[in-house]
Amino acid sequence: xxxxxxxxxxxxxxxxxxxxxxxxxxxxxxxxxxxxxxxxxxxxxxxxxxxxxxxxxxxxxxxxxxxxxxxxxxxxxxxxxxxxxxxxxxxxxxxxxxxxxxxxxxxxxx
Amino acid sequence: xxxxxxxxxxxxxxxxxxxxxxxxxxxxxxxxxxxxxxxxxxxxxxxxxxxxxxxxxxxxxxxxxxxxxxxxxxxxxxxxxxxxxxxxxxxxxxxxxxxxxxxxxxxxxxxxxx
Numbered sequence: 001x002x003x004x005x006x007x008x009x010x011x012x013x014x015x016x017x018x019x020x021x022x023x024x025x026x027x028x029x030x031x032x033x034x035x036x037x038x039x040x041x042x043x044x045x046x047x048x049x050x051x052x053x054x055x056x057x058x059x060x061x062x063x064x065x066x067x068x069x070x071x072x073x074x075x076x077x078x079x080x081x082x083x084x085x086x087x088x089x090x091x092x093x094x095x096x097x098x099x100x101x102x103x104x105x106x107x108x109x110x
Numbered sequence: 111x112x113x114x115x116x117x118x119x120x121x122x123x124x125x126x127x128x129x130x131x132x133x134x135x136x137x138x139x140x141x142x143x144x145x146x147x148x149x150x151x152x153x154x155x156x157x158x159x160x161x162x163x164x165x166x167x168x169x170x171x172x173x174x175x176x177x178x179x180x181x182x183x184x185x186x187x188x189x190x191x192x193x194x195x196x197x198x199x200x201x202x203x204x205x206x207x208x209x210x211x212x213x214x215x216x217x218x219x220x221x222x223x224x
Binding site for chain 2 (some may be wrong): 031032034036037041042043044046049051089091093095097100101103104
């Protein structure tokens with residue numbers, strides 16, 4: 001069983017709308033959690049990285065939250081743009097051991 | 111941060127042949143990683159390549175199939191040997207930077223085996 005579960009598996013939204021992606025994990029001990037954006041045919045690019053003591057972190061229109069007690073994280077995208085169409089991958093680290101979620105495939109339509 | 115380039119960006123190969131993928135980083139890094147991403151899947155770590163020592167392979171990956179070189183702190187190669195169609199994937203290298211081992215990824219090499 002994967003230790004990092006992401007939902008939904010895929011999502012289609014209209015340009016300008018907001019959306020929230022979920023990441024639940026069982027990885028322990030916890031070191032940090034990262035969200036990556038992967039455009040089709042490209043390598044993943046880091047959006048945010050959060051440690052145990054951080055509850056929220058923003059990067060432009062992307063805001064990540066972390067609840068270390070419930071082992072849940074979310075990535076909120078505000079005012080979506082066509083360029084937000086990509087896969088979003090949640091990665092949870094136990095020190096040097098990283099666990100990858102399967103990703104959420106987001107499609108933003110005009 | 112780190113800027114990573116990979117060569118080739120894509121290739122189509124015949125089964126039974128081998129392909130060597132190159133990964134170049136714009137700064138010296140201790141840890142480099144090789145991942146495989148099969149169609150529609152997330153990333154799977156193949157091995158960790160440290161300069162001056164043999165690569166450390168994850169369960170399910172062996173050196174004979176995926177030999178790795180790490181001749182210096184800015185360069186690494188991954189060879190996919192005796193390829194079969196099941197090896198068709200995107201292969202990515204990454205480096206770990208900083209105290210949190212933040213990962214920076216290369217653009218990937220898209221491999222198709224016929």
